Amino acid sequence: MTFINYASREINCKIVYYGPGLCGKTTNLQFIYDKTNPAAKGKLISLATETDRTLFFDFLPLELGNVRGFKTRFHLYTVPGQVFYDASRKLILKGVDGVIFVADSQRERMDANAESLQNLESNLKTQGYDLMSIPYVLQLNKRDLPNIVPVEEMKKQLVLRNEPVLEAIAKANGVGVFDTLKAVAKLVLQDLTRPDKNG
Amino acid sequence: MATADVVMYDEEFNQIKSIISKLRVDANAKLVFLVDKNGQQIAAHGDVENLDTTSLASLTAGNVAATDALAKLIGEKEFSILFHEGERDNIHISIVGLRVILVIIFDERSSLGLVRLRVKKASKELNDIFDRIMQKVETEKTYGTNVDSPFAEITDEDIDSLFSE
Numbered sequence: 001m002t003f004i005n006y007a008s009r010e011i012n013c014k015i016v017y018y019g020p021g022l023c024g025k026t027t028n029l030q031f032i033y034d035k036t037n038p039a040a041k042g043k044l045i046s047l048a049t050e051t052d053r054t055l056f057f058d059f060l061p062l063e064l065g066n067v068r069g070f071k072t073r074f075h076l077y078t079v080p081g082q083v084f085y086d087a088s089r090k091l092i093l094k095g096v097d098g099v100i101f102v103a104d105s106q107r108e109r110m111d112a113n114a115e116s117l118q119n120l121e122s123n124l125k126t127q128g129y130d131l132m133s134i135p136y137v138l139q140l141n142k143r144d145l146p147n148i149v150p151v152e153e154m155k156k157q158l159v160l161r162n163e164p165v166l167e168a169i170a171k172a173n174g175v176g177v178f179d180t181l182k183a184v185a186k187l188v189l190q191d192l193t194r195p196d197k198n199g
Numbered sequence: 200m201a202t203a204d205v206v207m208y209d210e211e212f213n214q215i216k217s218i219i220s221k222l223r224v225d226a227n228a229k230l231v232f233l234v235d236k237n238g239q240q241i242a243a244h245g246d247v248e249n250l251d252t253t254s255l256a257s258l259t260a261g262n263v264a265a266t267d268a269l270a271k272l273i274g275e276k277e278f279s280i281l282f283h284e285g286e287r288d289n290i291h292i293s294i295v296g297l298r299v300i301l302v303i304i305f306d307e308r309s310s311l312g313l314v315r316l317r318v319k320k321a322s323k324e325l326n327d328i329f330d331r332i333m334q335k336v337e338t339e340k341t342y343g344t345n346v347d348s349p350f351a352e353i354t355d356e357d358i359d360s361l362f363s364e
Contacts, residue, residue, distance in 0.1 A: 003205040003239040004350075007212030011350075012239045042253045047261075056261060059238075061253045064361040067353055072361065075238065075257065091264040095237030182362045189358050192350040 001095040002192060010071045013188050014095055015181070018120045019102035020112035021053070021081035024141040024170040028102060029060050029076055031174040032181060036062065054080040057092050067189065074185060081116065090123050098135035098188040099124075100180055102170075103158055105140050105148040110157065117158060135187035137164045139180045144169045205235055206336050211328050212242070218324050220244045226317040227309035229288065232302040233295075233325070234259050241299060255302070259292060263300050282311065293318055296326035 003012040017025040026046065033044040042061035049055050058078040065072065079089040093099075101120060103113045121131045140154055155165055164183040168176030219231040223244050230245035232252070238260035243252055262281065270278045281292040291303040291314050301322065303314050 001205060001237055003207070003235060003237070005207040005212070005241075007207050007209045014237055014239075043251055045254050045258065056265070059254070059257045061257075067357050067361065068350065070350075075253075077257075087268055088265070091261070091268060094264060095235075178362070185361070186355075186358045189350075189353055193353050 002097050002188070004070075008071075009069060010073060011067070011192070012073045012075060013097040013185075014075045014077065015098045015100065015184055015188070016092060016096045017076065017078040017100045017102055018089075018116065019081055019141075020104060020109060020116040021083070023081060023102045023104040023109070023113075023116075024168075025078040025081060025102050026052075026054055026058050027170040028100075028139075028141075028168075028177050028180070029058050029078055031170055031177045032062065032076065033060055035174065035178070040064070053082065054078060055085070056080065056088050064185070072189070074181075076181075083115075086119065086123070089119070090126060093123055093127050093129070096124075096127075096129065096134070097191070098137070098184040099131075100137050100139055100184050101158075102139045102141050102168075103154065105142045105154065106145055107147050107149050110149060110154075113154075113158060117160075132161055135184055135191050136161075137166065137180055137184040137187065139166050139168050139176065141168045141170050141176075143167045143175075144172050205239070206332065207241065208332070208335065211332050214328050215242050215325065216244065218321055218328075222303075222317055222321040225321075226303060226305065226314045228303045228305040228314065230302075230304040232256075232259075232304070234300045234302065236260055236263065236298065236300060245304070259300055259302055263292065263294065280315075291315070291318065293322065295322045296329050298329055299325070301325070 017028055019025050029044060033041060040063045045059040047056035060076040062074045062076060064074060077092050079092045101117060124131050138158060140151060151167065159165060166176045166180045166183060168180060170177050219233060219242055223231040230247065232243045232255065233241040234256040235241055238257035240252055240256040266278050266281055279294050283290040288304055288306050293301050295301050301318060303318065305314055
């Protein structure tokens with residue numbers, strides 16, 4: 001649910017990073033935070049447990065610049081990936097404009113990816129959204145690890161529609177992190193131009 | 200799309216600003232703050248210089264969402280008021296018209312009773328304004344996209360230029 005403020009000429013959009021536990025959602029946000037010009041970002045808020053597992057959400061506000069005279073602000077959220085935090089995950093999807101699914105490329109996490117993706121689809125449905133039509137990007141993270149599944153095989157298992165698929169290494173060097181964000185931001189802004197929007 | 204986008208126009212924005220500034224004075228509060236349920240800040244009045252209002256907005260919305268879910272778990276429709284008491288400052292959070300969140304930060308110069316009283320009156324006025332905004336959005340939906348919508352013509356170049364660094 002984009003918030004368009006004609007009075008202060010701002011567009012605010014909400015992007016949610018989804019995915020199984022330890023897939024690198026928070027790491028994506030941390031990398032964006034570290035590499036962004038201080039003037040363009042707010043504080044990174046992390047509601048995490050003592051062992052740095054996300055408890056409720058991470059939040060990073062990002063200001064990207066102007067589109068047609070409107071300041072564009074993206075609010076990036078992550079969900080807690082662990083299975084038993086499902087109630088919190090549902091809440092964070094409220095009012096979402098775009099979703100990034102961060103998949104863990106390690107072979108032993110393929111079941112967790114599939115389960116989390118299914119969970120995303122059903123949680124979106126309870127909020128009234130359809131994963132098949134909402135702005136959506138798939139990120140294949142951890143491509144630097146030794147025991148990973150080939151890209152084509154992952155695509156076969158996880159691609160749902162014609163969503164952009166990006167390879168990433170969020171932890172080591174941040175490859176693909178900004179490209180992923182850019183891909184989803186583009187879809188969200190394009191979505192604003194749809195005449196049947198709100199319909 | 201599940202819900203209509205929130206849109207804010209100049210006219211209503213000014214009305215909202217004047218209501219919350221009056222509320223701040225009437226309630227003797229340090230800060231009055233309006234957030235939508237998804238964590239987007241709508242308006243603020245008071246001592247905001249030393250406060251990270253963006254974080255305040257998203258945390259408030261998270262707090263309200265979690266409390267809402269708790270209410271449903273025990274069979275309540277909602278908990279319409281949240282109150283956090285601190286050593287110096289207190290936060291009073293209430294829901295206006297099921298849509299937006301009104302946050303008041305106050306210290307010992309005011310009291311919970313006074314805040315509650317003033318919030319009640321201001322909530323009604325705010326609710327009327329948000330009704331009007333929703334009506335406007337509905338009208339635009341019926342008659343197609345707002346003709347002077349700046350977004351109908353966003354190009355790929357516009358979007359690329361955001362990431363041009």
